[in-house]
Amino acid sequence: MIRQNANWHFVWAGDGQLLPLCQSFIKQNGLEGNIHLLGERPDSEIVVTAYDIFLTTSQYEGLPYAPIEAMRAGVPILATKVVGNSELVIEGKNGYLINLEWSKSVEEKLYKAAKMDAQMIKADFRQRFAIDQMLKQIETIYLA
Known part of the structure; x- marks a missing residue:
């Protein structure tokens, strides 16, 4: 979707055992500008x-x-x-x-x-x- 429209942004709040794999995938595919990993958030109801x-x-x-x-x-x-x-x-x-x-x-x-x-x-x-x-x-x- 990002390749078709660079205006898409995906934001993840939370973490887990797959977080390092996700970080690696994002970096390898040059998606740092469109995929944002917030980590664990105590204010997710506001985010x-x-x-x-x-x-x-x-x-x-x-x-x-x-x-x-x-x-x-x-x-x-x-x-x-x-x-x-x-x-x-x-x-x-x-x-x-x-x-x-x-x-x-x-x-x-x-x-x-x-x-x-x-x-x-x-x-x-x-x-x-x-x-x-x-x-x-x-x-x-x-x-x-």
Whole structure:
């Protein structure tokens, strides 16, 4: 995507055992100007507000918190079709699900996600994950 459009920038917050491999790949391919590795961040809920799209390529998730932070900020999500992500992402409403392998359809969904309405995404967050809504859902379960 960067070869097709040098205006794309990818920002990663977090670290892990693959960080050195990622750093090496970025350097070997001359992508330092477009791929930014922030490392572990205690303020990721603030950093995500600057994103145009939240991309997660996890191979497994429980119920991931970071995409929920993206929804709160009105940032569309592009997430792999795995447990957890599939429970959060509503296609066309707050983002799109993608296959684990990169393909042309992933690029198409990136462009679609970039055009999504932030207010619709924030409304979905409030409806499903705002504290008052979650308390109502818990109360409904326990009082049933």
